[in-house]
Amino acid sequence: MSGAATAGAAPAGREGRVFARAAERRRGERKAELDRLAAREDCLPELQYFLSLYAEDPTLESIGGRTGLRPAAILCLQAPVELFWAQGFSPVKIYSGAYASANLTSPRLPALMCPCVKAILGEMELDPGLALAPWAIPLTCDWLVKFGEARGLFGGFSGPVHLVEVPRVKEDPRARARWLSEIRSLSGFLKDAGGRPLKRADLLAAVRRMEEARRALASLTLLRREGLVPAVWYSLITGAFFLDAPGRWTGGVDGYVSALRRSGGKGGEGAARGRRRADAAEGPGRDGAEGGRGQGAGGDGGAGAREGGAGEGSGRGLPAGMGPGGGPGAGEAAGGAVPPEAPRPDGVYLTGAPVYFPNFKVLHLMEEAGLKCLGDDLCSSERLFPRHVEVSDSSAEGLLAALAEAYHRGCLCPVFSESERRAALIREAADQAPVRGVVFHLLKGCHPYELDSFALEGKVTGWGLKFLKIETDYSTEDTRNLLTRLEAFRPTLGV
Amino acid sequence: MLLKGYRLAIQHVMFIVLMYGGRFGVNLGPAVPCFACPYVTGCGGYCYLMGLQGYIGFGISLGHFWGFEGLRALGYLLLFAGLVMLLGKAWCGFACPFGLISDWITLARRRLGIPEAKIPPAALRRLGAVKYALLGFCAAGPILVNLGVLHRDFYIPFCQMLCPGKPLLPLFAGETRHFALDLTNAATLVITASSLAVTGACLAAMIARPRFFCTFCPMLALIHLLKPITPLALRKNPALCHGCGTCQRVCGMDVERVCTEKASADVQTGDCVNCGDCVAGCAADGALSLQFAGRTVVSSSAGLALGLRKPRP
Ligand code: SF4
Ligand code: SF4
Ligand code: SF4
Ligand code: SF4
Ligand code: SF4
Numbered sequence: 061m062s063g064a065a066t067a068g069a070a071p072a073g074r075e076g077r078v079f080a081r082a083a084e085r086r087r088g089e090r091k092a093e094l095d096r097l098a099a100r101e102d103c104l105p106e107l108q109y110f111l112s113l114y115a116e117d118p119t120l121e122s123i124g125g126r127t128g129l130r131p132a133a134i135l136c137l138q139a140p141v142e143l144f145w146a147q148g149f150s151p152v153k154i155y156s157g158a159y160a161s162a163n164l165t166s167p168r169l170p171a172l173m174c175p176c177v178k179a180i181l182g183e184m185e186l187d188p189g190l191a192l193a194p195w196a197i198p199l200t201c202d203w204l205v206k207f208g209e210a211r212g213l214f215g216g217f218s219g220p221v222h223l224v225e226v227p228r229v230k231e232d233p234r235a236r237a238r239w240l241s242e243i244r245s246l247s248g249f250l251k252d253a254g255g256r257p258l259k260r261a262d263l264l265a266a267v268r269r270m271e272e273a274r275r276a277l278a279s280l281t282l283l284r285r286e287g288l289v290p291a292v293w294y295s296l297i298t299g300a301f302f303l304d305a306p307g308r309w310t311g312g313v314d315g316y317v318s319a320l321r322r323s324g325g326k327g328g329e330g331a332a333r334g335r336r337r338a339d340a341a342e343g344p345g346r347d348g349a350e351g352g353r354g355q356g357a358g359g360d361g362g363a364g365a366r367e368g369g370a371g372e373g374s375g376r377g378l379p380a381g382m383g384p385g386g387g388p389g390a391g392e393a394a395g396g397a398v399p400p401e402a403p404r405p406d407g408v409y410l411t412g413a414p415v416y417f418p419n420f421k422v423l424h425l426m427e428e429a430g431l432k433c434l435g436d437d438l439c440s441s442e443r444l445f446p447r448h449v450e451v452s453d454s455s456a457e458g459l460l461a462a463l464a465e466a467y468h469r470g471c472l473c474p475v476f477s478e479s480e481r482r483a484a485l486i487r488e489a490a491d492q493a494p495v496r497g498v499v500f501h502l503l504k505g506c507h508p509y510e511l512d513s514f515a516l517e518g519k520v521t522g523w524g525l526k527f528l529k530i531e532t533d534y535s536t537e538d539t540r541n542l543l544t545r546l547e548a549f550r551p552t553l554g555v
Numbered sequence: 556m557l558l559k560g561y562r563l564a565i566q567h568v569m570f571i572v573l574m575y576g577g578r579f580g581v582n583l584g585p586a587v588p589c590f591a592c593p594y595v596t597g598c599g600g601y602c603y604l605m606g607l608q609g610y611i612g613f614g615i616s617l618g619h620f621w622g623f624e625g626l627r628a629l630g631y632l633l634l635f636a637g638l639v640m641l642l643g644k645a646w647c648g649f650a651c652p653f654g655l656i657s658d659w660i661t662l663a664r665r666r667l668g669i670p671e672a673k674i675p676p677a678a679l680r681r682l683g684a685v686k687y688a689l690l691g692f693c694a695a696g697p698i699l700v701n702l703g704v705l706h707r708d709f710y711i712p713f714c715q716m717l718c719p720g721k722p723l724l725p726l727f728a729g730e731t732r733h734f735a736l737d738l739t740n741a742a743t744l745v746i747t748a749s750s751l752a753v754t755g756a757c758l759a760a761m762i763a764r765p766r767f768f769c770t771f772c773p774m775l776a777l778i779h780l781l782k783p784i785t786p787l788a789l790r791k792n793p794a795l796c797h798g799c800g801t802c803q804r805v806c807g808m809d810v811e812r813v814c815t816e817k818a819s820a821d822v823q824t825g826d827c828v829n830c831g832d833c834v835a836g837c838a839a840d841g842a843l844s845l846q847f848a849g850r851t852v853v854s855s856s857a858g859l860a861l862g863l864r865k866p867r868p
Contacts, residue, residue, distance in 0.1 A: 230798065231815070233675075260668050275861045278838075282858065448860045450836035452765075452805040455670035462804060470799025480817065484797040488840050491795070 078164070083186050085160035090117065093418035102290060104323070106316040110296050113303040114417060120193050123152055127305045130254065131193055135180065135207065137439055138198040138226050138471060140463040142270050142449075143247055145306070146262035147255035152302045154190065155440065156183045157419030159534040168213055174505040175534045176414065177203045181210060191218045194253040196246060198224040200475045201508050222249035229477045230469050243464040260456035267449060267459060273306050274448055276313035281442060284435060285493035287407060288320050291423040291433035291441075298441040299417045406494045406553060407432035409486050409525075411516065412501035413509050414440030419534050422501055422542070429546035431499070431553075435489035437472060438501070442485070446470050474508035482512060483519045490525060496553040497526035499546070504533045526552050557862060558835035558853060562649060566658065569650040572599045574727055586635035588642075588778055589651035592724040594714075594733065603635045604693055604718070604774055608711040611697045639778050643787030644823075647775060648830035652727075653720045654769065661765040661807065672763035676803075676811040683770050683826050689713065690773035706742035716749040719757040719768060765807035769828055779825045786848040789813065789829060791822045795842040802833035802843060813843065836860055 071079055094115055097103060103111075116122065120131040129150035134141075137153075144151035156162075161182030162175045169178055184190045195217060199205045211217060224242055227235035247258045256262065280297065283289050297316070301309055408431045415422055415438055426433055436442050446466040451459060472482050489495050498520045500513045510531075517527045528549045532538055572581055573591040576599015583591065583600030591600035610628035638646070647654055664671070674682070696712035699705040705712065714721055722733035734751065737743035760767040769775055778785070793816055803814040808826045813833050816822050822843075823829075834843045837855035844854035857863070 236800075271861065275863060278857045278861050278863060282863075446799065447857055448801070448836075448838035450801045450805050450838075450860065452665070452832075452836075453671040454665050455668045457670040465800045465804055470797060470801070472797055481796060481798045484795050484839065484842075487794050488842075492840060 079186065082160045082164040082182070085163075086158045086182075086186065087117070089158050089160060090114065090418045093420060096424075097292060097296065100290075100292075102293070104316065104319050106312070106319040107293060107296070109308075109312040109315070110300045113300045114296070118303050119187055120152060120189055123303055124150060126303075126308075132250070132253070133190060133193045133195045134198075135195075135204055136198040136200045137443070137445060137473070138200065138467050139196045139224055139246060140243065140467045141445065142263060142266035142463055143243065143258070143460075144250065144255075145266040145269065147247065147250040147258055149194070149250060149253075149255055150305075151196075152193075154180050154183065155299070155414070155416045156180060157416030157534060158182070159419065159536070161186060162534045165214065169210065170505075172505040173210075174201070174203045174413075174503055176416065176503060176506075177207065177210070179416070179534065180207075181214060184211065185214055191215070193219050194250070195219065195221045196224055196249065197221065198226050200226055200473055201506070203505070220249070220253045222246060222253075226468070226475070228475065230471075231478070236465065236469065239468045240461060240464045243460060243467075247460075258456065258460075260454075260459065263456060263459045263463075264451075264454060267451060267463070269306055270445070271449065273301070273310045273313075274445065276310045276317065277444075278447065279317045280313055281435070283317060283320050285489065287432055287434060287493070290427065291410065291436065292420050292427070294436075295415055295420060295423060295438075295441045296417065298444045301444060406496050407434035408497045408499050408553070409434060409489050409495045410436035410438065410499050410501060411486060412438070412499075412513065412529075413503040413506050414438045415501065416440055421536065421539065422499075422530070422532065425539065425543050425546055426499065428543060430550050431497075431546060433499075434493040434495055435485075437482075437485040439473060443472065474512040479512050479515060483516055486516075486520055486525075487523065490523065495525065497528065497549065499549070500527065500529040502529060502531040504531055558831055558859060562831060563658075565649045566655045570652045570655050573650065573652050574598055574724070576600065583638075584634060586631045586638060587646075588635060588639050589646040589774060590653035590718075590720045590724065592652075592718075592720045594721050594730075595725050595728045596730060597728060602720070602774070603631070603777070605711055605714050606631055606635075607777075608693050608697050608713060611694055636781060636784065639781045639785055643785040644775070644778055644827060644829035645787055646778065647769060647772075647828035651774075652724060654766065654828065656723065657761050657766050657768065658807075660761050664762060669762075671765070672760075674764070674809070676809055679770065679809050680811075680826070685771045686773055686776040686825075689717065689771060690776040692717075693773050706740075708740070708742040708746065712746075713773065715746045717753050718750075719754040721750060722754045723758075766828065769808060770826060775828065776825070782823065787829060787852075788821070788823045788846055789827055789833070790820045790844050790846050791816055792820065792842055792844075793817045795839050797839055799838075801836045801838070805832050805836040806830075807832065834859075 094111055097107075098111060118126075120133065124131040127150040129145070129148055131152050132144055132149040133154045134144075134151050135154060139151065141151045155176065156179040158179055162179040164182040164185055165178050169181070191211075197204060197207055203210075208217075208221060208223070222245075224246055225238075226242070227238050229235045251257050277298070280289060280294065284294055293316075297313060300312075303309075304312075408426070410422075410426070410433050423433065447470075449462055449466045451462050453459075453461070472479075472485065474482065486495075486498060498516075500509075500516065502509055502513060513529050517529070521527050526549065528545065530542055530545060532542060573583070573587065573589070574595055575597055576582060577597040579599075581599045585601045585606050586603040587600035588603055591598055591602050593601045593605055610624070610631065642650070693713045696705065696709060700707060700709050700712070709715065725731075725733055733747075735747065736751070737747040757768050782788075791813065796814075796817075798814065800814050803809065803811055806813065806827075807830065808828055810822075810824050810827050810833075812824050813822045813827070829845065831845055831853065834845055834853055834855045837843045838857040838860040840856045841854050845852045853859075
């Protein structure tokens with residue numbers, strides 16, 4: 061699918077001026093966001109590392125220089141990053157939240173095309189080096205299936221491109237077998253693109269390195285549930301994952317986590333534990349619905365106590381499982397003795413389409429509206445990579461199978477044929493933290509997420525959570541509107 | 556990882572108790588719900604499968620079913636049921652010496668990076684039915700001996716002919732005698748030849764797959780039949796499961812339902828040996844748990860799977 065080798069030629073004349081303006085605006089957007097973040101009171105020194113990664117406006121070349129490996133571009137999360145490292149590549153997920161980038165390509169694309177995709181195409185226009193790299197494109201939503209064609213409108217690719225066909229039926233064993241063969245062929249592509257042949261030892265080392273990154277992110281996520289990590293910082297950190305070597309990124313996250321703990325971090329997993337145990341004890345099937353969870357305010361506040369876990373769970377007449385946490389062991393994850401927790405702030409959970417730097421509009425507006433985001437299932441942040449890849453069979457085949465499964469079967473992207481399990485992460489967060497409502501972030505033109513939102517709304521409201529769907533794009537025109545809606549949402553949470 | 560480490564430690568302690576306990580005066584009795592094999596000199600308890608065959612065989616042949624022998628058989632049955640109520644299938648996951656040997660082989664294979672042989676889950680489920688047939692054989696064999704259909708030398712036929720524990724477990728007490736053919740008569744030759752053939756095949760399969768023999772083990776079938784009175788169970792909260800497949804992939808028994816179940820909390824299948832590996836590997840908070848009478852013994856979490864915290868309810 062390699063396109064015409066026109067990429068790299070700098071446009072001249074009127075087009076050149078348009079490009080220059082777009083590049084200038086894009087720089088402005090990035091700088092404005094970075095300045096805004098740096099000026100925040102909660103900008104700890106440990107965050108400077110992440111801010112600096114963005115500040116240098118990284119290119120594939122500069123990332124390659126940092127990691128010491130040849131960069132390869134990926135879109136979406138289904139391409140296992142471990143495979144790239146094992147074969148001598150530095151995988152870089154190409155994304156952009158810059159309005160200027162989306163706007164640059166917009167006139168030549170369908171009006172209702174996802175701004176994420178427009179922005180990536182815009183980034184490719186502004187940085188001709190992008191088209192020279194090897195690309196692995198998982199074919200997830202329709203816009204990405206047609207990504208190569210869309211790019212063809214702008215000069216195509218100059219480097220090798222590999223389309224990774226993602227089976228949409230996850231639960232089918234035949235689809236899983238197909239997916240494994242896709243992963244093998246991705247490995248073959250990487251080798252043909254100049255990478256090392258796949259070796260067990262390299263793959264095992266990559267899996268271990270990645271587990272360190274996962275462990276660091278899991279620690280950060282636990283603190284997030286405690287209300288200690290604002291969504292903007294969490295998103296900035298996850299967005300930086302592809303900008304540096306994974307070891308340094310992991311060190312950066314560990315440093316920030318330690319700093320948060322020092323500055324009053326209150327432990328980890330004790331939160332609402334009693335509630336969770338009660339759920340596991342009952343399980344769905346008891347009532348044929350969703351684990352016998354109480355419906356509505358006060359429905360099942362004392363569930364933890366039912367299991368002998370009195371005082372461990374919720375139990376203050378809040379919506380089920382959403383009381384202040386702090387059971388025994390709170391703080392164990394934080395690695396130290398922790399004083400009894402104060403009641404934690406009530407918050408919301410963010411779901412839906414990804415949020416990419418520098419467009420943290422929704423995150424800022426939620427904050428402004430007084431909503432504390434205690435978790436999300438965005439593929440740009442908490443769902444950036446599979447939470448854990450448990451390896452039992454550590455042969456090369458076994459490792460490949462484990463990776464394939466984790467990146468496909470465990471993926472909760474809405475493009476799959478069924479989204480029944482998509483609410484699992486929301487339910488989990490609501491058990492861990494005082495989540496009272498769900499904000500569904502929809503990007504105009506994203507049909508899979510839009511369709512998902514309806515079923516999800518039914519599910520989460522059934523659990524007694526409030527639900528708000530906001531539809532937006534990368535522009536700032538709707539800022540006032542969104543803020544008003546988010547502010548109106550807050551009182552419905554009973555805060 | 557942590558949970559697996561605890562399990563391995565417990566397995567080793569139980570291995571010492573059940574294999575060598577008798578030498579130190581420790582004996583868990585005649586109705587142990589795992590392969591504590593009386594063929595091992597100085598073992599610390601007796602596998603109930605041998606007892607079961609013996610009581611049926613001798614009970615019928617001696618006509619003592621309604622007398623003292625019958626009462627004793629009933630007592631042993633109750634003892635067995637009591638032990639099952641105490642630990643359920645954790646006897647398999649945490650105590651069985653043969654299970655640990657199987658796990659050793661698997662650990663060695665994994666360390667060497669040798670891939671695991673795959674059997675489609677549906678085929679495995681069908682194969683799993685064989686354990687009930689073997690349990691039937693444990694009961695029917697001695698009766699056939701008494702009816703004169705089988706030679707008297709087949710008095711505990713499952714142990715003699717089919718159980719790989721008979722030759723393998725005594726090896727750890729330095730006894731190799733069950734690796735020889737017994738040429739006393741045709742029956743003993745058939746018995747020993749069959750035992751060696753089955754053991755060889757099992758060993759090869761155990762190298763290829765974890766816990767291979769457990770799929771066919773009549774003890775597992777017997778414990779599973781007592782499921783309604785067993786307090787220990789693997790439970791799932793499907794609302795918290797995102798379907799990643801880890802639990803099934805790490806399960807030595809390849810239990811599919813633990814992953815695919817979307818409605819019921821009961822994922823304690825006939826093949827599950829309550830090893831807890833799925834709980835240890837699942838990174839969804841509270842999705843899987845081992846419970847005793849409804850109380851959580853340990854539950855899954857990202858922290859546990861990633862080694863951030865110690866296992867706890
Ligand atoms: S947000 Fe939706 S439309 Fe856009 S790339 Fe993702 S799945 Fe596709
Ligand atoms: S031979 Fe097997 S079934 Fe018989 S007692 Fe020994 S371990 Fe149990
Ligand atoms: S199923 Fe396995 S672990 Fe359980 S008794 Fe049989 S051999 Fe031992
Ligand atoms: S490992 Fe946990 S989350 Fe994954 S499929 Fe199994 S139960 Fe579900
Ligand atoms: S289902 Fe879980 S507990 Fe049961 S055998 Fe498999 S891994 Fe072990």
